[in-house]
Ligand SMILES: O=C(O)C(=O)C[C@H](O)C(=O)CO
C-alpha cells in the first residue's frame with residue numbers, strides 16, 4: 672500500500688492576504704515538502720481544485736491512490752493528471768503499460784479508472800515525479816511529451832536578466848486536455864527573472880515548482896495584486912501556489928528551472944493581463 676500524505680489548502684480572499692504575516696503567507700502559499708522517499712505527497716488546493724504533489728519511488732513501485740479528500744475509488748476517476756520527471760530515470764505504468772520517463776519528460780493521463788504505478792530505474796538515483804491534477808469531464812488519451820514535441824518560445828534577454836525558454840509541454844497546442852496546462856521554463860545562465868514583465872489571469876490559478884536551484888542559492892517569488900505585492904523565499908524543489916488574483920514572478924540568486932501548472936476555464940495560454948515593471952514601480956497602477 673502506498674504512503675499518501677495529503678494537505679488541504681482553502682482559498683484565500685485578497686483582503687485577508689493583505690493582512691497576513693510572513694508566517695501566514697508561507698502557510699497558505701508555500702508548498703515545501705513535495706518529495707519524500709516511497710511516498711506520495713499531495714496538496715489539495717481549493718483553487719480550481721488543483722492538486723500538486725510529488726511521487727518518489729525508491730525501494731519499490733509506488734501506486735497512485737486516491738486520497739480520502741477525493742471520495743473516489745480511483746485517483747483519476749474524475750481527474751486528469753500531468754507528470755514531469757525532475758529526478759533520475761523512471762517509468763510510469765498505466766494500466767499495465769510501462770512508459771519510460773526521463774529527466775524533464777512529461778506525461779499526460781486523462782480521466783478514467785486507470786491504475787498508475789511509479790517506478791525508479793535506479794534506487795540510488797530515484798525518479799521524482801512532479802504531479803499536477805485537475806478535475807476533468809472528458810477522457811483524453813495518455814500521451815508522453817518530450818522536448819522534441821514541445822511548443823518552445825524564447826523570451827526576454829540577457830540585458831534585462833530574463834532570457835528564458837518557455838517549454839509548453841501539456842498545453843492545447845500540443846495535445847488535448849480538459850483544463851490542465853503544464854510547462855517548464857528554463858532560465859539562461861546570468862538570467863534570474865521569470866515571468867517579468869509579469870501578469871495575472873483571473874480565469875486561471877497557477878502553481879510554480881522551482882528546481883535546479885543550486886544548494887546554496889534561493890528563489891524570491893513575488894505574489895499578490897499589482898498594488899499589494901509580497902515575496903516568499905523558496906529553496907530548491909519547493910512550490911508556490913498562485914491564486915487567480917495574484918501575479919506570479921520570481922528572481923533567483925542564480926539561474927534555475929521551474930514548472931508551471933494551471934487550471935481554470937480558459938486553455939488560451941496568452942490570455943493574460945500584463946503588468947509592466949513601471950506599473951509595479953508606480954504602486955501597481957494597472958493602466959499606463
Ligand atoms: O517565464 C515565464 O514568463 C513563464 O513561464 C510564464 C508562465 O508560463 C505563466 O505564468 C503562464 O501563465
Ligand SMILES: [Zn+2]
Nearest residue numbers: 870872877919
Ligand atoms: Zn501565469
